[in-house]
Amino acid sequence: DTAVSQTPKYLVTQMGNDKSIKCEQNLGHDTMYWYKQDSKKFLKIMFSYNNKELIINETVPNRFSPKSPDKAHLNLHINSLELGDSAVYFCASSQGGRRIKAEAFFGQGTRLTVV
Amino acid sequence: AQSVSQHNHHVILSEAASLELGCNYSYGGTVNLFWYVQYPGQHLQLLLKYFSGDPLVKGIKGFEAEFIKSKFSFNLRKPSVQWSDTAEYFCAVRRMTTDSWGKLQFGAGTQVVVTP
Numbered sequence: 001d002t003a004v005s006q007t008p009k010y011l012v013t014q015m016g017n018d019k020s021i022k023c024e025q026n027l028g029h030d031t032m033y034w035y036k037q038d039s040k041k042f043l044k045i046m047f048s049y050n051n052k053e054l055i056i057n058e059t060v061p062n063r064f065s066p067k068s069p070d071k072a073h074l075n076l077h078i079n080s081l082e083l084g085d086s087a088v089y090f091c092a093s094s095q096g097g098r099r100i101k102a103e104a105f106f107g108q109g110t111r112l113t114v115v
Numbered sequence: 116a117q118s119v120s121q122h123n124h125h126v127i128l129s130e131a132a133s134l135e136l137g138c139n140y141s142y143g144g145t146v147n148l149f150w151y152v153q154y155p156g157q158h159l160q161l162l163l164k165y166f167s168g169d170p171l172v173k174g175i176k177g178f179e180a181e182f183i184k185s186k187f188s189f190n191l192r193k194p195s196v197q198w199s200d201t202a203e204y205f206c207a208v209r210r211m212t213t214d215s216w217g218k219l220q221f222g223a224g225t226q227v228v229v230t231p
Contacts, residue, residue, distance in 0.1 A: 031217050041153075041203055043221040055216045090158065094217045101147055101166040101211075104219055106159040 003027050006091050006107035013081055014115055020077045021110045023091030030095060031055075032074035033104065034066060037088040046089075049074055081114045088112070119208050121222035129230050130198055136191040136225050138206030147209040148189040149219070150180055154202045162204075165189065176200070201229045 004025045013019050025032060033056075034046040048056035049068040063079045078085060091107040122137035140146065147166050151159040163174025170182040180191045189206060206222040209215065 033218070035219075041224045041226075043159075043205065043219075043224075045218050045220075048216055048218060050216060056218055092219075100217070102217065103147075103149060103161050103164050104217065105161075106151075108158045 002108075004091055004093055004105050004107040006089075006110050008110060009108060010111050010113075012113045012115065015081055015083060017081050018077070018079045019081060019112070020075055021089055021091075021112075023074045023076070023107055025072055025091075025093040025105070027093055027105060029093040029105075030071050031093060032068065032071070033092040033094075034074065034076050035090045035092060035106075037090060037109070039087070043090070047074075047076075078112075081112075083114050086112055086114045119206055119220050119222040121204075121206050121225050123225050124223065125226045125228075127228045127230065128196060131195050132229075134191075134193045134196045134200070134227065136204055136206075136227070138189045138191065138222055140187050140189070140206075140208045140220075142208065142210055143187075145211040147211060148180075148182060149207040149209070150174065150178070150189070150191045151205045151207060152202045153205065153224075159205065162191070196227075196229045198229050198231055200227060202227060 006023045031050045033048045037043045046060045047066045052068045065077045068074045088109045088111050090109045092104040094104040095102040118141045120139045149164045150162040152162050162178050165172045165182045173179045204225045207219040
């Protein structure tokens, strides 16, 4: 029933490791996003995909590589994890056409802790 | 650069008190406006949204917001808060441009604590 689901919910890993976070939405939306929420709760967009095509890349380090196998899935792979990558990562989806009025629906978040 | 400003970072109030959270944005074009709430340990949930029309919008849980175009503001209000309203509140703006693709620009958030 969950509209936007992410896995895992918690991820603790060591510096230098590579990890992935998965996201799926069953709302039929054509646009998906990754947002990062830092320790001060500030939310900032990282990436957006529309119909499997990357359309927004907000100057995120290239250690972060999103992949969208289809428009219902958007995964985030992170290479060579650093302490500063510790944050909560939220996946979201919306009907994201350029001028379509629509809200975004968010997943539960993945709390990544790099030690 | 476009920005979204929330006036208060931290608000503490008693149950039954009235709540008003300020939000201003700097983009001059057409926007969609949102308030999201994040309860402790949970994901963001939409409280209310403004797309067009009546500038006074009503959301869930007794919240409402008023869009004042001339002031670039979208303030959130609730006449009487409950302890369960303790949460982080985020104002968000979506620019209606050809290159924004639904991207949301968030304010820094306001932590609201309601005491019994």
